[in-house]
Amino acid sequence: NAFRSLSEEDLINQLQLFSNIRENISANTKYNEPIGKQLYLELDYMFTKIDQTPIRDYFDRVDNQLVLDGEISSLFESQWMYHNTGFTLKRNRKKLNLTAGLQYMNATLRAMDNGVQLNSDEHFQYVLPAMSARLKMKGTKSIELGYMTRMNAPEISQMVTQVNNLNPNYIILGNPNLSPEYVHTLRLNYSS
Numbered sequence: 001n002a003f004r005s006l007s008e009e010d011l012i013n014q015l016q017l018f019s020n021i022r023e024n025i026s027a028n029t030k031y032n033e034p035i036g037k038q039l040y041l042e043l044d045y046m047f048t049k050i051d052q053t054p055i056r057d058y059f060d061r062v063d064n065q066l067v068l069d070g071e072i073s074s075l076f077e078s079q080w081m082y083h084n085t086g087f088t089l090k091r092n093r094k095k096l097n098l099t100a101g102l103q104y105m106n107a108t109l110r111a112m113d114n115g116v117q118l119n120s121d122e123h124f125q126y127v128l129p130a131m132s133a134r135l136k137m138k139g140t141k142s143i144e145l146g147y148m149t150r151m152n153a154p155e156i157s158q159m160v161t162q163v164n165n166l167n168p169n170y171i172i173l174g175n176p177n178l179s180p181e182y183v184h185t186l187r188l189n190y191s192s
Contacts, residue, residue, distance in 0.1 A: 015059040015066055020156075023051045028084075040090040042101075048082040052156045074162030077112040080153055086128070095136045103128040105151055111176045113161045118176040126151050126182065144189040154178040 028046035035041045057073045059066040088101030105126040111118040132146035160174040 013061040014069075015061070017055075017057040017059070019055045021051075021053040021055075023049075025049045038092050040092070042088040042090065044084075044086060044088070046082070046084040048080075048084075050080045051077070052079075053077045054156055054160060056160075056162065072162060074160065075114050076156070076160045076162065077110075078156055078159060079108075079110045081108045082106070084128075088130075097134040098132075100131040101129070103130070107151065107153070107180065109153075111159060113176070118161065124151070124180055126180075139192075141192045142190075144187075144191075146185075146187045146189075148185050150183050150185070152181045152183050154180065 026046065026048045028044065030042055030044040032040055032042045053075065055075050058069040060069050061067075083106045084103050086101060086103030088099060091098040105124075105128055107124040107126070109122045109124070126149075128149045128151070130146075130148040132144060132148075134142060134144040136142045158174050158178055159176045161176055162173075
C-alpha cells in the first residue's frame with residue numbers, strides 16, 4: 001500500500017446544520033350499519049395532510065469565518081394530501097368471520113426546492129381492495145387468511161434534489177419525480 005499525505009485541497013472544514021420540520025394532520029370518520037343477520041356495512045372517509053421541510057445548511061470555514069455554501073445548501077418542501085373513501089362488508093358468524101372492502105384514494109403531491117416548484121401538483125389515484133377470512137377451530141385454535149393493498153409514498157430523503165454532502169465520499173441526490181409504489185400484502189396466520 002502506498003499512502004500520500006493530504007494537501008489543503010483535500011481537507012473539508014465544514015459546519016453542517018440540518019433540521020426537519022414535519023406537520024401531520026389527519027381526520028377520519030366511520031359509520032357502521034347492520035344490513036342483515038350478522039352482516040354489517042362500514043362506510044369511511046379519511047383526510048391526511050403531511051407537510052415536511054428538511055433544511056440543510058452547509059457552512060465552509062474560510063479564514064476562521066463561516067461562509068454559507070449556496071450550491072449544496074437547500075430548503076426542500078413537500079406536501080402530501082390524501083383523501084380516502086370506501087366501504088367494508090363484514091359477516092360475523094360463530095366459527096367464521098369474513099371481511100371484504102374497497103377503498104378509493106386520491107393523493108396529491110406538491111414539491112418545492114428553494115422556492116421553486118418542482119412539479120405541477122401531481123395527482124395519484126388508487127383503488128385499494130382488502131379481504132380476510134378467520135376460521136375458529138377447536139379450543140383456542142384459529143386460522144386467518146388476509147389480503148390487502150396500500151400506497152407507499154416516497155420518503156422525503158428520496159426526493160430532495162440537492163446533494164447530500166454529509167459524507168463527501170458517498171454523495172446522494174434525490175429524485176422529485178418518484179411515484180408512489182402500490183403494495184400487495186398476503187398473509188396467513190395460524191394461532192394455537
